Amino acid sequence: MSSANNILEVSSLAGGYGRFDVVRNITLRLREGEAVGLLGPNGAGKTTILRGIMGLLKQRVGTIRIGDTDVTMFPTHRIARGYAAIAPEGRRLFADQTVEDNLILGAWHRRREPQRVQALLDSVYALFPVLREYRHRQSSFLSGGEQQMVAIGRMLMADPLILLLDEPSIGLSPVAVDIVVKALIELRRRGASLLLVEQRVDVAARVCDRLYVISGGEIVEETTPEVVGREGAELINKYLG
Amino acid sequence: MFQMMLSGLTIGAIYGLLGMALSISFYVTRVINFAQGQMLMIAIIVAACLSEAGFNPWLGVALGPLAACVLGVASYFIGVRPILKADRFSFGWMVSTLGFGLVVENAIAYAVGPRSRGFPPLLNDIPIRLGDAVITGQQILALLVAAFAVAALEFVRKRTLFGKVGMATAADPEMAESIGANTMIVSAVTFALSGLIAGIAGVLIAPRTFANPYLGGTFNTFGFVAMMIGGGPENPANAMYGGLLLGVLAEGANSYINSQASDWFPFLILVLVLIVTPRGLFSTSNPLFRPRPARPA
Numbered sequence: 001m002s003s004a005n006n007i008l009e010v011s012s013l014a015g016g017y018g019r020f021d022v023v024r025n026i027t028l029r030l031r032e033g034e035a036v037g038l039l040g041p042n043g044a045g046k047t048t049i050l051r052g053i054m055g056l057l058k059q060r061v062g063t064i065r066i067g068d069t070d071v072t073m074f075p076t077h078r079i080a081r082g083y084a085a086i087a088p089e090g091r092r093l094f095a096d097q098t099v100e101d102n103l104i105l106g107a108w109h110r111r112r113e114p115q116r117v118q119a120l121l122d123s124v125y126a127l128f129p130v131l132r133e134y135r136h137r138q139s140s141f142l143s144g145g146e147q148q149m150v151a152i153g154r155m156l157m158a159d160p161l162i163l164l165l166d167e168p169s170i171g172l173s174p175v176a177v178d179i180v181v182k183a184l185i186e187l188r189r190r191g192a193s194l195l196l197v198e199q200r201v202d203v204a205a206r207v208c209d210r211l212y213v214i215s216g217g218e219i220v221e222e223t224t225p226e227v228v229g230r231e232g233a234e235l236i237n238k239y240l241g
Numbered sequence: 242m243f244q245m246m247l248s249g250l251t252i253g254a255i256y257g258l259l260g261m262a263l264s265i266s267f268y269v270t271r272v273i274n275f276a277q278g279q280m281l282m283i284a285i286i287v288a289a290c291l292s293e294a295g296f297n298p299w300l301g302v303a304l305g306p307l308a309a310c311v312l313g314v315a316s317y318f319i320g321v322r323p324i325l326k327a328d329r330f331s332f333g334w335m336v337s338t339l340g341f342g343l344v345v346e347n348a349i350a351y352a353v354g355p356r357s358r359g360f361p362p363l364l365n366d367i368p369i370r371l372g373d374a375v376i377t378g379q380q381i382l383a384l385l386v387a388a389f390a391v392a393a394l395e396f397v398r399k400r401t402l403f404g405k406v407g408m409a410t411a412a413d414p415e416m417a418e419s420i421g422a423n424t425m426i427v428s429a430v431t432f433a434l435s436g437l438i439a440g441i442a443g444v445l446i447a448p449r450t451f452a453n454p455y456l457g458g459t460f461n462t463f464g465f466v467a468m469m470i471g472g473g474p475e476n477p478a479n480a481m482y483g484g485l486l487l488g489v490l491a492e493g494a495n496s497y498i499n500s501q502a503s504d505w506f507p508f509l510i511l512v513l514v515l516i517v518t519p520r521g522l523f524s525t526s527n528p529l530f531r532p533r534p535a536r537p538a
Contacts, residue, residue: 054419056415056418056419075418075423076415076418076419077418077419077421077422077423077424080418080419080420080421081421085419085420086419088416088419092413092416094405094408094409094412094413094416095412096408096412097405097408097409101405104402104405105402105405105406105409105420105422106420108402108406108420108421108422109421111402154420158420158421
């Protein structure tokens with residue numbers, strides 16, 4: 001394991017989509033079993049950081065280490081094979097396929113380990129029992145909250161070292177947000193390492209140990225939920241608008 | 242009439258196989274491989290040359306489609322992948338696959354000569370009477386292969402993990418990569434499969450035609466029409482149904498109008514079909530095939 005049990009170390013990450021960098025000089029770390037939030041307004045570069053870690057940015061500099069491995073030069077599909085998995089913004093389920101097919105596809109790199117895949121599937125169904133009931137239903141026929149459960153379940157099926165979640169609460173009803181947050185807290189209890197992008201400070205504060213505030217493509221502050229609880233309004237006004 | 246239907250269905254099975262070949266690669270990569278007809282051609286040329294050299298004709302029947310399979314993979318890595326890697330939304334593949342096909346066509350003409358070669362009859366000289374109509378063993382083989390190809394493709398698409406990852410790649414290539422699928426390998430395999438199917442179509446039709454380096458273009462056009470009439474972009478199996486319909490229409494025009502009509506009549510039907518159901522006759526956009534809401538109890 002890399003220094004001080006860091007399961008993710010991002011150093012001097014910069015990158016974007018065209019000629020211009022969306023994020024600059026991003027240095028962050030995630031310890032094993034820790035949950036870290038990335039807070040910031042729209043367009044701050046939070047999603048770009050997650051895409052950079054997943055190898056989805058064409059233009060990227062800096063180094064990314066997951067576990068003991070430098071994955072900076074790895075293609076996305078290799079990073080997805082046990083290093084990191086993502087529940088992206090907007091869920092991006094395979095809409096024509098059933099709930100169970102979406103979940104099983106999440107374990108694509110474990111396709112030659114059927115018993116392991118079944119065990120992972122059972123653990124996802126234990127986390128979200130409603131998905132077992134809907135397992136043969138086409139994923140596009142689910143509600144937003146149920147789709148988010150499938151997206152998180154698909155991510156868990158990869159059984160990776162780190163979990164990346166991009167705005168899991170966006171567009172969900174308060175009830176669905178509560179279910180998702182409880183699931184994330186349960187994942188933490190199971191020892192998962194999470195990097196969570198959120199606009200909702202209350203959601204990030206309930207789940208995370210530490211928070212990075214992103215603004216204008218850079219990390220402008222590292223804080224904790226307790227500090228946010230005390231200085232919430234001031235912080236929100238200062239960075240999140 | 243029955244004879245016309247039989248002849249139409251058998252030539253339609255060939256168009257359908259070629260339409261399926263086009264549809265499979267389009268289904269996964271959103272690329273229409275305009276060099277698909279040249280894969281049919283290379284299978285015929287390889288089989289004809291081997292037969293001419295004194296080898297057992299059935300050896301050519303086995304190796305021809307394999308050559309087409311290799312050419313399919315080459316078309317992906319030379320004509321498609323570099324374009325999509327630079328810009329996933331570029332349409333540069335239209336020119337690059339067309340260019341790839343022309344280069345292959347002329348390279349083959351240069352290598353083996355532009356003349357037409359005869360092709361061994363295989364099962365084409367085994368007539369089978371069905372009432373007043375006659376069908377050859379080769380035509381029956383074409384129909385059986387077409388039926389098998391549709392069933393096998395549907396099985397792979399819906400029942401295998403590879404089929405599901407192919408659907409995932411088609412729906413969202415970036416997300417497919419994010420679940421660990423190497424979309425380059427998935428795409429290359431689909432181009433190999435497309436080439437193989439086009440090659441099989443080639444050795445099935447070859448006993449009824451000549452082996453000529455320039456015959457790919459015509460078959461490519463008919464395969465494309467089969468795909469579009471049937472709704473192949475939505476489901477590759479639909480291209481087979483489109484191909485069968487196209488074959489019957491072409492034979493019908495040949496029998497009831499004149500021999501020239503088989504060249505233009507199917508295209509007239511294509512335009513009419515696309516006006517009524519823009520995604521193809523057997524697609525879900527067709528009002529006849531659209532799922533209806535359940536009646537209230």
